[in-house]
Every structure is written in C-alpha cells, then in structure tokens.
Amino acid sequence: MSAATSTAGGSPGQGTWLIRGARPLGGTPADILIEGESIAEVTPAGAGRDRGAGRPVTVLDGDGLIVLPGLVDLHTHLREPGREDAETVASGTAAAALGGFTAVHAMANTEPAADTAGVVEQVWRLGVAAGYCDVRPVGAVTAGLAGTQLAELGAMADSAARVRVFSDDGQCVADATLMRRALEYVKAFDGVIAQHAQEPRLTKGAQLNEGVMSARLGLAGWPAVAEEAIIARDCLLAAHVGSALHVCHVSTAGSVEIIRWAKSKGWQVTAEVTPHHLLLTDDLAAGYDPVYKVNPPLRTAADVAALRAGLADGTIDCVATDHAPHPVESKETEWAEAAFGMTGLETALRVVHEAMVNTGLLDWSCVADRMSARPAAIGRLTGHGRPVAPGEPASIVLYDPAAVATVDPSAHASRSRNTPFAGLKLPGQVVATFLRGRPTVLDGKLAS
Numbered sequence: 001m002s003a004a005t006s007t008a009g010g011s012p013g014q015g016t017w018l019i020r021g022a023r024p025l026g027g028t029p030a031d032i033l034i035e036g037e038s039i040a041e042v043t044p045a046g047a048g049r050d051r052g053a054g055r056p057v058t059v060l061d062g063d064g065l066i067v068l069p070g071l072v073d074l075h076t077h078l079r080e081p082g083r084e085d086a087e088t089v090a091s092g093t094a095a096a097a098l099g100g101f102t103a104v105h106a107m108a109n110t111e112p113a114a115d116t117a118g119v120v121e122q123v124w125r126l127g128v129a130a131g132y133c134d135v136r137p138v139g140a141v142t143a144g145l146a147g148t149q150l151a152e153l154g155a156m157a158d159s160a161a162r163v164r165v166f167s168d169d170g171q172c173v174a175d176a177t178l179m180r181r182a183l184e185y186v187k188a189f190d191g192v193i194a195q196h197a198q199e200p201r202l203t204k205g206a207q208l209n210e211g212v213m214s215a216r217l218g219l220a221g222w223p224a225v226a227e228e229a230i231i232a233r234d235c236l237l238a239a240h241v242g243s244a245l246h247v248c249h250v251s252t253a254g255s256v257e258i259i260r261w262a263k264s265k266g267w268q269v270t271a272e273v274t275p276h277h278l279l280l281t282d283d284l285a286a287g288y289d290p291v292y293k294v295n296p297p298l299r300t301a302a303d304v305a306a307l308r309a310g311l312a313d314g315t316i317d318c319v320a321t322d323h324a325p326h327p328v329e330s331k332e333t334e335w336a337e338a339a340f341g342m343t344g345l346e347t348a349l350r351v352v353h354e355a356m357v358n359t360g361l362l363d364w365s366c367v368a369d370r371m372s373a374r375p376a377a378i379g380r381l382t383g384h385g386r387p388v389a390p391g392e393p394a395s396i397v398l399y400d401p402a403a404v405a406t407v408d409p410s411a412h413a414s415r416s417r418n419t420p421f422a423g424l425k426l427p428g429q430v431v432a433t434f435l436r437g438r439p440t441v442l443d444g445k446l447a448s
C-alpha cells in the first residue's frame with residue numbers, strides 16, 4: 001500500500017506534516033505531527049485528527065506502515081571524487097534516501113583518497129549540496145591508503161567535516177605498529193578506527209571463501225583465519241591502548257566468537273555485518289557469476305547462522321551496507337578479473353526484514369537499534385538514531401512491511417547495477433523518508 005498524499009501546502013518541503021495511523025517501531029498506531037525540523041507530537045491514532053488545524057498541513061495516510069528512525073550507514077562507498085562513472089555523492093545519497101537512510105559514512109578509498117582535510121571537506125560539501133542525507137566522510141588511516149604512514153587524522157577531525165571514523169577500508173591496516181599508533185592518536189578526539197580485517201599475506205590472489213566451493217571451482221581460497229587473526233590482534237591492541245576499534249563487515253563464525261570474547265572483557269570493540277553476509281552463501285558462486293564476488297567473500301550457511309545470532313544478541317552492533325558500486329565492465333567479466341563488491345543501500349532494510357525479522361530473530365524496535373541508534377553512536381553522530389518522540393529531529397522512514405516485490409536494479413538510483421539481489425523477491429517497501437522534517441522520498445520515489 002502506498003501513502004496517499006493530500007497537500008494543502010504546495011510542493012513537498014519542510015512545513016507541517018501529519019502522518020496518520022503509522023506504527024512507531026512496529027508498535028501501536030499513532031499520529032505523528034512534524035513541524036519544521038522536529039517531531040512536534042506523537043499521539044494515539046485518531047487523537048491527532050484535528051492537529052495542525054488552521055495551518056497548511058500535508059497529511060500522509062500511514063495505515064499499515066511502520067515508522068523507524070532514519071537509517072544510518074557506517075559503510076558506504078560513494079566513489080566521488082575519482083570514480084564518478086560508478087557513483088557520485090548525489091546518486092549514492094539518492095540511493096540511500098530510497099533505502100530509508102538519513103545519514104551515511106562515506107568511505108575513504110576514493111581517487112584521490114580522503115586522507116586530508118581538503119578531500120573530506122569536499123565530500124562533506126557535496127553531501128550538503130545534494131541534500132538527500134547527511135554525509136559523514138570517513139578519513140583514511142594511512143596516507144593514500146598505502147599502509148606506511150599515518151594520514152592527517154587530527155586535521156580531518158578538526159575540519160568542517162568533523163571526521164570521527166577513520167578507515168583504510170578496501171585495505172587492511174596490516175602493520176601492527178601503525179594500527180597501534182592510529183588507535184592511540186584518535187583517543188584525543190573520541191575517534192574510532194574501523195578496520196577492514198584481512199591479513200594480506202593469507203589472502204594473496206584469493207577469490208572466494210576457502211572451502212568446498214573454492215576447491216570445486218578451482219578458485220584460490222580465502223581462509224576465515226585471515227579475517228579472524230586481524231580481529232583478534234586489533235581487539236588486543238585496542239584494549240592495550242584503551243581506544244575504540246570498529247570491525248567492518250564481519251563475515252565468519254569465528255570472528256563473532258572473538259568479538260564476543262572482547263566485549264566480555266569490557267573493551268571498546270564494536271562490529272558490523274552486511275545485509276549480503278546475512279542472507280547469501282558461497283554456494284551462489286557455483287555459476288561463476290561475479291555479481292557474487294565480494295570482499296570479504298560470501299561464506300557458508302554455518303557462518304550466516306552465526307552472524308544472524310551475533311546480530312540478534314548484540315555481539316555484532318549493527319548492519320552496515322558496504323555499498324560498493326562498480327561499472328558494468330568491472331563486474332560483467334570473468335570471475336578472476338572482476339571487481340569485488342555489491343551495491344546495497346536500496347535493498348538493505350528489505351534484506352534485514354527477510355533475514356532477521358521474518359526469521360523471528362529481531363523485532364522492529366531492534367531493527368531500529370541495529371540500523372539507526374547503534375551506528376549513529378559508533379559514528380559519534382548526533383541528531384540521528386533518535387527515538388520517534390516529540391522534540392526529536394524529524395528524520396524518519398515510513399516502511400510498508402506487507403509489500404513484496406522483485407528487486408529490479410534498473411529502477412535503482414545508484415549509478416551501478418551490481419546487486420546480488422536482482423530478481424529476488426524480497427519483502428517490504430520504503431514509502432517515505434524524512435530528513436529533519438523535509439521529505440527526501442515520498443510514495444517510494446525521490447521527492448523533488
């Protein structure tokens with residue numbers, strides 16, 4: 001069902017909005033009044049019928065819809081500057097809004113890399129200009145992501161982009177001394193180092209999870225221990241220096257165990273899992289279709305089960321998309337030649353719905369926690385991940401849980417089409433997204 005819009009106040013924009021009968025966090029139906037940038041009132045459905053009387057008010061029929069706080073992605077590749085053929089800040093954040101996101105963290109492996117105040121400010125300004133969601137640049141840990149010397153972490157933190165998350169994602173900070181120094185450095189401004197955990201000497205030439213499938217296909221295997229060894233090392237380093245580590249895209253059952261152990265010690269360790277690692281396995285590589293080629297690789301059904309359980313019990317803090325757009329020529333080629341990565345912003349909530357809600361592992365209130373509140377906290381991002389309550393920023397998503405549709409990449413706003421979910425029937429539909437009281441998405445389409 002789509003939300004019928006009856007407008008008494010001109011074109012969509014900031015103003016007064018009344019969302020009738022939608023269910024905050026999947027609970028009891030309520031009327032939600034938005035005034036300016038904030039939620040003004042949340043009242044039992046029907047009680048708010050005459051609210052906004054005397055003012056121009058746009059009414060949305062929220063019957064059957066769930067209201068969640070705007071989603072926050074800790075791990076998005078927007079590709080600008082440098083690879084605008086794959087994605088731009090504008091196209092990537094449009095995709096984010098359509099997926100229900102109100103904030104994304106833009107990874108640093110652009111060309112040039114986001115390793116100076118100048119580049120992170122450029123990305124941040126492009127996000128403001130596009131206006132679809134808040135863009136928080138992630139700063140590189142090492143200059144040029146080369147893994148040899150620290151980037152200008154302090155200058156990026158002090159810049160207009162106010163960088164708090166640093167990562168060489170795409171590359172692992174393999175040098176333990178550099179990783180230790182980075183963890184020490186960011187303590188001064190409450191920063192966090194987000195590690196792409198992959199011991200490079202164990203994954204030279206690796207193409208696919210090391211196991212039955214890699215052996216059958218004759219592709220070089222990618223052992224779980226390459227990820228787990230770095231996570232274990234970094235948890236120990238974070239504890240040693242008393243700093244904050246975030247583990248990107250956890251993909252193995254063993255990694256979940258190590259993070260559970262580190263958390264039991266009270267160390268400042270957080271972790272994310274991607275939607276694709278929650279739903280897909282390496283069996284899909286049987287046809288050599290590079291749309292399933294990703295770093296870290298798809299793993300086994302036992303790993304998927306452990307990742308789901310880890311997200312459900314909070315060992316894994318949050319879902320992050322690792323949205324990694326690539327042009328057609330980089331993906332529609334032989335497996336060994338193809339680029340690693342999958343798009344994910346426009347399908348993330350629907351995949352989590354399928355993998356976690358329809359399996360009974362998470363309710364909608366926990367989805368709000370894992371896809372909004374916790375990633376906002378890890379990113380040191382105020383103004384996002386807030387409750388759906390009066391006085392809070394009106395950054396929310398309206399989601400129809402009863403919808404079912406086949407994923408059609410040609411309808412995506414992303415410039416790239418490399419989604420592994422193409423043709424898959426998934427539940428749910430993002431109906432509307434609001435960023436501080438202004439709709440970025442209405443009736444499932446970008447609001448102009």
Ligand SMILES: [Zn+2]
Pocket residue numbers: 169170171196248249295296
């Ligand atoms: Zn990565």
